[in-house]
Each structure stands twice: as structure tokens, then as C-alpha cells.
Amino acid sequence: MKDPRLEAYVELLRRYGQTLDLASPRVLENPWPHLEAALAYAEPIPHGEAVLDVGSGGGLPGIPLAIARPDLEITLAEVRKRRAAFLELAVHHLGLTNVRVYNGDVRKWSGRVAYVTAQAVASFADVYRIVRHAARYPMVLISRKGADWEGEVAALGAEAFHVKPLGGGAYLVALRIERERV
């Protein structure tokens, strides 16, 4: 059975998605496959970790991940005010006590973290560039990618330790960066 908070989140996306420009029309039309893909982000993350979701937008993957994994401490980083306001509303409405919203540029975030999720934000190398100041090592980056994921991992000189086909030519890829890269 689906967690009723996932249903409630879909309802919020449907209610506010278009007016607040939270996601593409394709996502808003049928959010469920995107929620299922978001839940796959949980697999490479051990119990009790802190997670930074960079560029959460309307809450993907951070909000479904927080619902499925109450053991994780999740920060949703989103620079756009309206999107961040929606994230605050969703966190409150869904009663998520394991989530904080950071409304700002993640390059100025002052926390420390070893697990970073980022969906539809930038290449792995560019995500690393904007979170490296906050890194605890080994650092794990997790993202949904297309068929070219191997090139992105190689560009960082990193190792992918978890690759899961999501269908439609997409993959959930988790890579590990052992130490700070120069």
C-alpha cells in the first residue's frame, strides 16, 4: 500500500504545480513515475545519514525520499523563493520532521554532508563543484542520468558503485569521491 503522504504530496503538486512553476507539465500530468524514481535514491544511502538534496525544485527527489526514510536528515536546497516556499509548505503539511529547507544558493550552505542527491540540476562534475565546500569524504553523489552516465562519472575520476535502470533509458547512478579533488 502506498504511504498516504505520497498521495498527499501528489495532491500538493497538482494544486500548486502550475501556478508556482514547480515542475515540467510532463511531471505534473503524471507525477507517480517520478515519485517511484525518487524512491530509488534511498537504496545507496545507509541508515541515519544526513543528505543534501541540491536544487530540489518542487521536491524531487527529496520529499519522497524523506517520506520513505524517516531515519535520514534531509536538507532541501533551493535557490528560487517560490519553490522554497512550496517546499516549506509541503514539509509542514506532510508533517516531515526529518527535513529542513534551505532557501539560497547551495554554494553558500554552511553544513557538512557525505550524501548528496541532485536531479536535473547539472552534470556530476558541476554538482561536485557547487557542494565541495560542504563535503565530508568519502562523498557520495546520486542522480538520475541518461545513457551517457559513464562519461560523467569518468569526468570526475570517480567510481560508480550503484547503477539501477529506471526505464526509458534513464539510470539512477551513485558515485563515490574518496577524497577532495584538486
Ligand SMILES: C[S@@+](CC[C@H](N)C(=O)[O-])C[C@H]1O[C@@H](n2cnc3c(N)ncnc32)[C@H](O)[C@@H]1O
Ligand atoms: C530543473 S530543476 C529540477 C528540480 C527537481 N530536482 C526535479 O528533479 O524536478 C533545477 C532546480 O535547481 C535549482 N538550483 C540550481 N542551482 C542551484 C543552486 N546553486 N543552489 C540551489 N538551487 C539551485 C533551480 O532553482 C531549480 O529549481
